[in-house]
Amino acid sequence: MSTDTEPTPAIRVDDVHRDFRRPRRSIRQPGPTVQALRGVSLEVAPGERFGIVGESGCGKSTLMRIIAGLDRPTKGRVLIEGRDVTALPERRLGFLRQRLQVVFQDPMGSLDPRMRVRDIIAEPLVAQGVKNRRDRVAELLDAVGLPAEAANRYPHQFSGGQRQRISIARALAPRPTILLADEPVSALDVSVRAQVLNLLDDLVTELGLTLVFVSHDLSVVRHVCDRLAVMSAGQIVETGPTRQVYDHPQHPYTERLLRSVPSMHKALAGASTTDLLGADRAKPKDVEDKGTAHA
Amino acid sequence: MSRIDPGIGAAGEPLPVGGLPRRRAGASLLVGAVLVGLVVAAALVSFVWTPYDPTLVDASSRLQTMSARHLFGTDKFGRDVFSQILVGARTTLFVGIVAVGVAGVIAVPLGIVAAMAPRWFAEPLMRLLDLLLAFPALLLAIMFSAVYGGSTLVAMIAIGIASIPSFVRVVRSGSLQVLSTEYVLAARAAGRRPVAIGWRHVLPNVSSLVIVQASVAFAIAILAEAALSFLGYGTPPPVPSWGRMLQESQEMLFTAPRLAVFPGVAIAVAVLGFNLLGDGLRDRYDPKLEDRR
Numbered sequence: 001m002s003t004d005t006e007p008t009p010a011i012r013v014d015d016v017h018r019d020f021r022r023p024r025r026s027i028r029q030p031g032p033t034v035q036a037l038r039g040v041s042l043e044v045a046p047g048e049r050f051g052i053v054g055e056s057g058c059g060k061s062t063l064m065r066i067i068a069g070l071d072r073p074t075k076g077r078v079l080i081e082g083r084d085v086t087a088l089p090e091r092r093l094g095f096l097r098q099r100l101q102v103v104f105q106d107p108m109g110s111l112d113p114r115m116r117v118r119d120i121i122a123e124p125l126v127a128q129g130v131k132n133r134r135d136r137v138a139e140l141l142d143a144v145g146l147p148a149e150a151a152n153r154y155p156h157q158f159s160g161g162q163r164q165r166i167s168i169a170r171a172l173a174p175r176p177t178i179l180l181a182d183e184p185v186s187a188l189d190v191s192v193r194a195q196v197l198n199l200l201d202d203l204v205t206e207l208g209l210t211l212v213f214v215s216h217d218l219s220v221v222r223h224v225c226d227r228l229a230v231m232s233a234g235q236i237v238e239t240g241p242t243r244q245v246y247d248h249p250q251h252p253y254t255e256r257l258l259r260s261v262p263s264m265h266k267a268l269a270g271a272s273t274t275d276l277l278g279a280d281r282a283k284p285k286d287v288e289d290k291g292t293a294h295a
Numbered sequence: 296m297s298r299i300d301p302g303i304g305a306a307g308e309p310l311p312v313g314g315l316p317r318r319r320a321g322a323s324l325l326v327g328a329v330l331v332g333l334v335v336a337a338a339l340v341s342f343v344w345t346p347y348d349p350t351l352v353d354a355s356s357r358l359q360t361m362s363a364r365h366l367f368g369t370d371k372f373g374r375d376v377f378s379q380i381l382v383g384a385r386t387t388l389f390v391g392i393v394a395v396g397v398a399g400v401i402a403v404p405l406g407i408v409a410a411m412a413p414r415w416f417a418e419p420l421m422r423l424l425d426l427l428l429a430f431p432a433l434l435l436a437i438m439f440s441a442v443y444g445g446s447t448l449v450a451m452i453a454i455g456i457a458s459i460p461s462f463v464r465v466v467r468s469g470s471l472q473v474l475s476t477e478y479v480l481a482a483r484a485a486g487r488r489p490v491a492i493g494w495r496h497v498l499p500n501v502s503s504l505v506i507v508q509a510s511v512a513f514a515i516a517i518l519a520e521a522a523l524s525f526l527g528y529g530t531p532p533p534v535p536s537w538g539r540m541l542q543e544s545q546e547m548l549f550t551a552p553r554l555a556v557f558p559g560v561a562i563a564v565a566v567l568g569f570n571l572l573g574d575g576l577r578d579r580y581d582p583k584l585e586d587r588r
Contacts, residue, residue, distance in 0.1 A: 068484055090488075097486030110477035114499040127486035170485070 008082040010178050010210040011044040011067060016076035018062055036062040037073070038234040046177075049204065049211040051225030051242065053218055053257070059234040060214045061105075064182045067212065069096050080178070098128055101171035103200075105183040107163035111155035117141075117166055118151035124174040140169040144199060161192035168200060178210045186217060197223060218258060222246060230254045324575025327510075330568025334561075337384035345378040350533050360553070370540075370554055371547065379535040380561050386536045387517050387565055390451050394516035395509050397455025398462050403505055405459070406466025407493050410474060421467070424460040432457035432519060440528040447520070447530045454519045458512045465508045469501040503580035510573035514566045521562050537562050 016037055024031035036059045044050045052060045065071040067078055069085050077086045085096050101124065104110035111120055119126075121140055122133045130136070138148055144165040155163055164184060171179060184200065185193040201224060204211045215221050221228055221242070228245055230238040230253065238251040249255045369375055409417045432454055439453035440446075473479060473496065482492050524530050524538025532539070537558040544554035 065480075070480060070483055094486065097484065102481065102484045104477045104481055106477050110481050112478040112482075112496055112500070115495075123482060123487065124485035127482075127488075127491070167481075170481070174485075 009043040009079070010046045010048070010081060011042075011212065012079040013040055013042045013063070013067065014077040014079070016040045016063070016066060016073040016078065018059075018066060018071070019074045035234055037066070039076075040231075040234070040236055042229055042236060042239065044210060044212060046210055047208060048227060049213065049225045051221035051228035052212065052214045052231060053216065053221050053228060054231035055257075056216055058231045060231050061182060063231070064102070064180055064212070064214050068100060068102050068180055069093050094128070097124070098174045099176055100178040100180065101174065101176040103164070103167050103171045103179065103181040103184045106187055107160045107167060108155075110167055111163055113155055115154070116151065117153055117155065120155070120166060121151075121170045121173055123170060128174055130174070136173065140173055143172065143203065144169045159192070160188050161196055164188060164196050165199065168203065172203065172207070176209070178212070179204065180212045180214070182214045183216065184213075185220060186215060193220070200224070230257065321575050321578050323571040324579060327568050327571030327573070327575050330564050331572055334384050334387065334565045334568060337381050338388050341381035341385055345375075345381050348378070350374065350535070370543065376540075376554065376557055379540060380537070380557055382535040383537045383540065383558065383561065386447065386530055386534060387520065390447060390520040391513040391516045391569070393448060393451040394455040394458065394519070395512050397452050398458045398512055399505065399509060402459045402462035403466050403498075406463040407470050407497050407501070409463060409467045410470030410497070411489055411493055421463075424463055427457070428460035430457065432515075433522060436519065436523055437526070437528050440523070447534070447536075450520065450523050450528060451516060454516050458515060462508055462512065465504055466501055469504040470497050473497045473500045503576070507573050507577045507580065510569045510576060514569035514573070517562065517565050517569065
């Protein structure tokens with residue numbers, strides 16, 4: 001946690017828990033509870049690039065949704081720019097919807113197939129009653145490197161990378177100060193990942209945004225973030241500057257996660273795909289063991 | 296070691312460029328469209344031209360067989376069967392439109408609301424519709440006719456009401472699927488209110504389901520009208536109706552079976568047409584909705 005005297009953190013998460021109740025299997029007892037988050041706390045300073053890494057199923061997407069006000073914590077608080085958004089009803093979340101925007105993971109699923117790109121990008125503007133939407137959409141398309149005539153087309157006419165650009169344009173439309181990116185490149189072809197990442201990187205710098213980047217891919221996070229939190233089984237096991245976490249991992253889980261990153265170096269050293277997959281396989285099981293021990 | 300190597304990038308496979316491939320129109324879609332087209336054409340033609348006045352009673356030409364003068368022959372009152380079939384197509388389509396219209400206008404919003412509403416509202420609503428589902432459509436129509444007087448409109452409003460429950464179920468399950476997508480989440484993150492999400496995202500994305508369900512309901516309504524007219528609760532006498540033609544033909548089934556064959560075939564064509572059209576549209580649209588998850 002930062003100990004400096006910054007005025008108000010852009011995002012502050014205070015001991016957040018989130019339980020999901022599974023459907024009941026018997027009429028005599030309620031369904032089992034799954035603890036997706038168990039006491040997560042973190043702070044993101046304005047202008048910071050903060051990464052959240054962890055295995056799929058560790059709760060990072062749940063955390064992202066709670067920060068974005070799309071889900072409510074069972075316990076704990078979330079403060080966005082000093083304002084508590086946990087208890088606010090949807091109609092009073094206007095400022096959050098304007099200040100904080102999300103880029104989703106699935107470039108196919110996050111764009112309505114029945115809407116034209118123009119309407120998709122303008123959606124936050126319509127919702128917030130902004131005028132002059134036409135000009136703004138043209139501006140945004142240009143900013144994400146898409147031609148102006150893209151506005152009249154439908155999402156299925158674009159490639160995965162282009163769709164993610166559309167997604168980014170929509171997120172930037174209401175001029176937010178905080179951008180949450182939930183695995184924005186993990187569904188993309190490796191060859192276009194770098195392009196989309198660089199675009200995101202440039203836009204965040206240019207617009208001075210606070211970025212929260214959620215990913216399971218450590219090499220991607222390293223590329224983008226200043227500071228990161230490592231999540232496992234609904235808890236943050238380690239936080240620190242990216243460099244430090246990479247070079248001197250404190251928690252055994254972080255170490256394992258780092259070891260499993262496939263790299264050219266390792267491939268040349270003779271590690272086969274099966275080895276890498278083997279390392280991959282071992283982890284989720286381990287996480288699960290840990291999970292049940294706590295529950 | 297003979298295991299297929301899944302590859303490192305397996306999780307990050309590129310998505311197909313250019314969206315989902317358009318499926319070719321299936322045979323059932325084509326045949327259905329042709330049959331429905333036939334019925335629609337007959338109805339349209341009947342507005343401008345029929346060989347004879349379909350209600351004209353001509354005692355001198357009773358029960359004639361098929362000839363160049365009377366293509367499908369004449370019935371016991373000497374009315375031209377071909378003209379009656381043509382005008383009957385109007386009745387049939389009117390019936391379908393009213394029934395499907397009533398069902399659709401009520402069921403589509405209800406289905407979307409049932410999908411978006413909290414449990415305490417949605418669950419009782421669905422159970423109430425289950426109750427209605429258990430009630431036979433024809434019985435409801437006969438009841439309505441007994442109370443409000445027998446007319447095509449009354450019968451069809453009843454049939455429409457009876458087909459609301461299955462309609463709501465289809466729309467609701469489709470809406471639930473749409474509501475679980477990331478684009479709805481994105482719309483919420485953009486600050487869209489539930490009404491806007493229902494109208495702008497859910498409705499357009501369940502519209503294909505609605506069309507499929509509507510064509511099936513159309514077929515059911517046509518059959519119901521025929522059955523009601525046969526029983527004497529449907530379209531009242533002067534207006535030609537395929538169902539009533541069937542009923543009138545039954546006393547001469549052995550002397551003039553063609554009088555039953557023509558309206559029977561017409562009903563079969565219309566019902567088959569709408570069913571095939573519904574099936575064809577389902578084949579075309581449903582997998583798309585499933586792929587979206």
